[in-house]
Amino acid sequence: MNIIELLKSPWPWYVAGPLIGLTVPVLLLLGNKSFGISSSLRHICAAVIPAGLPFFKYNWRKEAWNLFFVTGIVIGGFVGNFWLGNPDAIVVADDTRQTLSALGVTDFSGLMPADIFAVSNVFTLKGLIFLVFGGFLVGFGTRYAGGCTSGHAIMGLSNLQWPSLVATLSFMIGGFACTHLLLPFFLHFVL
Amino acid sequence: MEKIQQHSPLSEPVDAEFDNIRIDGCDGANRQQSVESFTGNLKYLLVGVIFGIVFVKAEIVSWFRIQEMFRFDSFHMYGVIGSAVAVGLVSIWLIKRFNIKTISGETVSIADKVFDQGQIYGGLLFGIGWAITGACPGPLFAQIGAGYLAVAVTLLSAIAGTWVYGYVRAKLPH
Numbered sequence: 001m002n003i004i005e006l007l008k009s010p011w012p013w014y015v016a017g018p019l020i021g022l023t024v025p026v027l028l029l030l031g032n033k034s035f036g037i038s039s040s041l042r043h044i045c046a047a048v049i050p051a052g053l054p055f056f057k058y059n060w061r062k063e064a065w066n067l068f069f070v071t072g073i074v075i076g077g078f079v080g081n082f083w084l085g086n087p088d089a090i091v092v093a094d095d096t097r098q099t100l101s102a103l104g105v106t107d108f109s110g111l112m113p114a115d116i117f118a119v120s121n122v123f124t125l126k127g128l129i130f131l132v133f134g135g136f137l138v139g140f141g142t143r144y145a146g147g148c149t150s151g152h153a154i155m156g157l158s159n160l161q162w163p164s165l166v167a168t169l170s171f172m173i174g175g176f177a178c179t180h181l182l183l184p185f186f187l188h189f190v191l
Numbered sequence: 192m193e194k195i196q197q198h199s200p201l202s203e204p205v206d207a208e209f210d211n212i213r214i215d216g217c218d219g220a221n222r223q224q225s226v227e228s229f230t231g232n233l234k235y236l237l238v239g240v241i242f243g244i245v246f247v248k249a250e251i252v253s254w255f256r257i258q259e260m261f262r263f264d265s266f267h268m269y270g271v272i273g274s275a276v277a278v279g280l281v282s283i284w285l286i287k288r289f290n291i292k293t294i295s296g297e298t299v300s301i302a303d304k305v306f307d308q309g310q311i312y313g314g315l316l317f318g319i320g321w322a323i324t325g326a327c328p329g330p331l332f333a334q335i336g337a338g339y340l341a342v343a344v345t346l347l348s349a350i351a352g353t354w355v356y357g358y359v360r361a362k363l364p365h
Binding site for chain 2: 007016018019024026027033035036037041042044055063064069092095096111118122129139157160166167168180182183
């Protein structure tokens with residue numbers, strides 16, 4: 001197996017996790033930046049639609065590095081999927097696959113199920129629930145919590161901050177509850 | 192006091208501003224003293240590119256992987272987050288222990304997280320959104336780059352959610 005084939009196959013957790021963890025010291029040493037991604041959403045609000053709200057009145061230009069960072073993530077997403085893309089279908093755990101099949105998911109070929117996330121679904125009920133409603137909760141919830149998986153779960157826990165542990169546990173509890181109580185209802189409803 | 196100086200616009204009273212940023216002034220915060228140029232910021236773009244590639248290649252951006260995680264059907268995501276925290280933990284310990292400076296010679300400074308009820312209420316709301324969309328904010332950007340263009344709607348809605356939070360913030364329990 002040559003190096004390109006190796007790069008194209010899915011990367012195991014013990015490669016990806018440490019690389020993500022290294023982002024913490026890399027950002028700190030490059031420019032005293034604390035790792036955190038959800039703030040980019042706040043900076044976009046502050047830059048584009050501050051509307052005189054005190055929460056968006058700050059010097060977002062000083063935090064512009066975060067916008068460069070997320071722009072890089074978009075480019076990396078492109079490179080990872082189109083230049084280094086896995087030629088094979090994703091391998092989903094059998095139990096998850098069976099449960100989701102029973103709930104009506106039929107497409108297990110890509111990273112995202114086309115049943116739900118196809119562009120043609122944007123203006124349908126699927127789009128309203130999975131894109132608009134879900135996205136709103138991600139934006140509202142992360143800001144209310146003061147961070148997301150990167151800012152709290154990775155950066156906060158790495159720095160032994162107990163409020164970040166509270167936040168991380170809350171993320172997980174919300175996710176478990178939604179997966180087992182809400183999602184079956186939503187999937188059943190739209191698929 | 193550092194946090195106050197960091198964001199304080201001159202027109203705002205210091206107390207209001209302090210309250211404004213108390214909760215999340217440290218999420219993704221820039222603590223560097225010297226100002227960076229456009230080209231200086233490009234290094235963060237490069238870090239983002241590598242980060243985005245890892246996100247896609249380890250399938251962290253996959254809705255299916257998030258479902259596996261919340262259904263306890265795979266160790267993958269727990270392995271990713273756990274080993275990332277382990278590496279981050281050791282890195283920060285080393286930086287503090289040996290007082291390693293930034294490339295511009297500054298002392299590394301990380302703000303403490305302050306407890307706030309929002310970490311519970313907001314955390315639960317984000318968790319629900321995470322399970323629905325299969326994405327936290329980072330993967331949202333990577334999914335769009337990976338060609339899942341419908342996720343642009345999710346991102347716009349997440350920006351709207353952030354804005355609405357800013358609008359109703361004073362009325363929420365903190």
